Amino acid sequence: MPLLIVAAIAIAFLAIAFALVNNQPVIINLLIAQVSGSLALVLLSTLAIGVLIGLLVITPALIKRGWRVSRAKKQTTELEEQLSGRDRDLTSQTRNTDRLRQSHENLLLALKLTDPGTGLINAEVLPQTLSALIQQMKLQPGNPQFNAIGLLIVDAKRQLPIGAVETTARQNAQLDQAIAAVIRQSVTLDTWLYCDSRDENGAQFMCVLTGMDKTGLKQYGETLQSSLTEEPLTLADGSVVAVDAKVGGAIADKNHPTNREQIIIDKAYQALAEAGKHSINPIKGSSPVKIVQVTDT
Helix, strand or coil: CHHHHHHHHHHHHHHHHHHHHCCCEEEEECCCCEEEEEHHHHHHHHHHHHHHHHHHHHHHHHHHHHHHHHHHHHHHHHHHHHHHHHHHHHHHHHHHHHHHHHHHHHHHHHCCCECCCCCCEEHHHHHHHHHHHHHHHHHCCCCHHHCEEEEEEEEEEECCCCCCCCCCHHHHHHHHHHHHHHHHHHCCCCCEEEEECCCCCCCEEEEEEECCCHHHHHHHHHHHHHHHHCCCEECCCCCEECEEEEEEEEEEECCECCCCHHHHHHHHHHHHHHHHHCCCCHHHCCCCCEEEECCCC
């Protein structure tokens, strides 16, 4: 604003100086009349009329632009309000999901069905889950959710360091907890997670999914493997550990059905063993994910 005032004063002084210098009288012949006055007044009047005409010409465009800007601001405000509302809804849904998950975990803990180290469901009840899903596949042949049953087994171990390095049982338990936490964050809500921590060399993790084809199950396994091997894991004591991860799985669908849950488990372990044999770069844990179909024959 001060700059505009200074500019206006400067223009006024220039106009006064121009009028004092060019004060000769002149006669202007219009179409229907004659107008007399000083040369400076005529020139300044002509300039003012030109500016006024220019303003009248651009005023509609300015008004239209103002309407557009106002409408855009209004739409932006509405979109921001909608986005804020969706963020609040998402936050609320996330809290509800966390509470539901925690309630579910508390129930499993009360029933003594969870692994004490990782908090995941104990692998001993895995056959019961698969048996129930096989029955659902038979009872709901047209339900896409039960078109297929997939089982993934994740075998994640500490990368072999150069030289002899001893680890304590507590460090191994913390590593299992860190692996379980990463798997929890990487799976969808409709995935059943199990843990078998009976092996002294480290726990194995199982994921049960439904309604997914062989290609989708393989991509799911690759996502789990990447989440475990892309970056080292931070344990509860602050130490950082890099892991190798092998993933094998089996899938039973309407074209490759089975009546026995143990076949799915055996085939998944077979695929896990084959994935370990075809390791491309064992240093980075890049064993290919192996998925097989299962049948009773």
